[in-house]
Amino acid sequence: MRVVQVGTGKMSVFTMRYVRERGGEIVGAYVRRSAVGKDISELIGCEKTGVIIEKREDMDASLKRLKPDIAIVTTRSLIKELYEDLEVLARNHVNVVTICEEAFYPWDSNPIYAKKIDELAKKYGVTITGSGYQDVSWGSMVTALCATSASIKKIHGISSYNIEDYGLATASMHGSGLTMKEFEKEILEVNNVSEEKMKELISEANFLPGYMFPVNGWIASALELHPTKITQSAEATTHSTDLYSDTLKKTIPAGDATGLKTTVTTETEEGIVIVTECIGKVFAADEIDVNEWIIEGEPNMRFVMEKPATAEMTCACAVNRLPDIIAAEPGFVTTDKMPNLKFVRTFK
């Protein structure tokens, strides 16, 4: 399997190594800014490979020369931001897996670009797919748990992460350290969209889905449920005592915002409700990252994963997906339409 890597940040270090460990070959790598001219071995930490990181601008010419089977795209979080790269890849008949969060199931948050990408992929006979941590931890493990149900009323996912692990930009995006008044103005006005406003933004391809927004659509599709209403709401998280943030280099007073909780609720024709809560905040000493899913129905069920290693899991999922993507029919094929993800020791 001949693979190219698009984006050479933190995640590419894992994806490129995992491809090589499975007997795949990284034949090219592209980046917009830094790292151009380096051998990819400087990122992976292996013997020299002769694969030199090229400028994004040279990707088209490079792909024509290299003729890879598939590209791993680890650059952006919204499918609109990916379109330009996807266009170049598809035109060169390169299949794509991306860990772009929205690409996991973009049909609800940006149907305009989802359709454009689907048409693009079909035109050139390639498959474009979103995978990552969510493919299993928010995907097949959840539908597996559902399969052990006699009946289901509600599927409820709660995922939390510590803002302290992600630096100042993320802290700022989550409103960590703001007073409630500031939070309302700076965070909620952007994130707390009404159903009408959401529809308007979607029709302009300008809606900003939370990390877990695509998960609701993926689960509904995997379970053959038909959504009737999707809402997204945001609120501040707080703590009962003062909390020092190493990232902010300040103490957040009790009652001020420690971060952001985004809740996506999907109602379905079948009467099953899907609720996902995504919580990014400055953790107190006794708090840890948790991925928790609760099924309400007969019987009530729950599983918990503590401190998931999201970076490694994201990259392992994307790489384990490569054979399925190459085997899939052309189009923007979300993984709910593929076999459940399998652990791949060696590419065949």
Next chain:
Amino acid sequence: MRVVQVGTGKMSVFTMRYVRERGGEIVGAYVRRSAVGKDISELIGCEKTGVIIEKREDMDASLKRLKPDIAIVTTRSLIKELYEDLEVLARNHVNVVTICEEAFYPWDSNPIYAKKIDELAKKYGVTITGSGYQDVSWGSMVTALCATSASIKKIHGISSYNIEDYGLATASMHGSGLTMKEFEKEILEVNNVSEEKMKELISEANFLPGYMFPVNGWIASALELHPTKITQSAEATTHSTDLYSDTLKKTIPAGDATGLKTTVTTETEEGIVIVTECIGKVFAADEIDVNEWIIEGEPNMRFVMEKPATAEMTCACAVNRLPDIIAAEPGFVTTDKMPNLKFVRTFK
């Protein structure tokens, strides 16, 4: 879908109701001892159905009249004990799902009977399958978690249950309340088999697998791993303080046996080790049923299910499996060879 129920104990109450909730029809029910002559509504708690529970001896004639598509068998834990019923069902061209623990993957513990049943099923063109709680909680959830791995060294499952929930016979089988000396003689001599003794027992179709023994083979098969060595060992569980058992109506002194832990270890050609620990004991006040799986590798991962509702989950899995079994090719087809189990709202 026309379904017959074989065995009308506690589990049949769930399975029959779940079939009916999905639009299936229970057309017959058979039992060896009690309940003969009752309408199945007396078990399910619904309006009269006209389906009268028949004697096991009359099953052959009844099946010829009823022509069901599939049977749900909820009687015994070892495949050898099922053979007689399976023979009657297969001969009448009835597919079978059973919650018999060994049937989940019997090729290691009783290959002689597994082969006999496979031949039987093929001869009459039916599919015979083991499903239940293990299909998801010890099966597809585990392989899903594995799919998010970059590499795997060890797959480690730990399942525990409270002997107090299962009555005196189970307590006795687990040696609860015995002194260590008694435990050694009464429990370990039967359960702690050497590799040689295990091979001998298997060659005579007399090996007694622990509840989780079949799980190791199922996981290995699902992940396309090749076992080189399988061992089963047993040991007593103890508690650091005295523990009152309501089932035994006595206090178990600190250090005496509270129950039995059975460990099955599978080594594979691929270097991945599968270890399952099944722990049945009298619980202390702060202990609860747990189903826990740990993947050691890159990265380390873990999921936990607390207090799983095993009876409901077992029956829901078996019933959700019915369409897959009818669609499968003839033979003794274990579920690792089928699509991952899905939640089924309505039989199509």
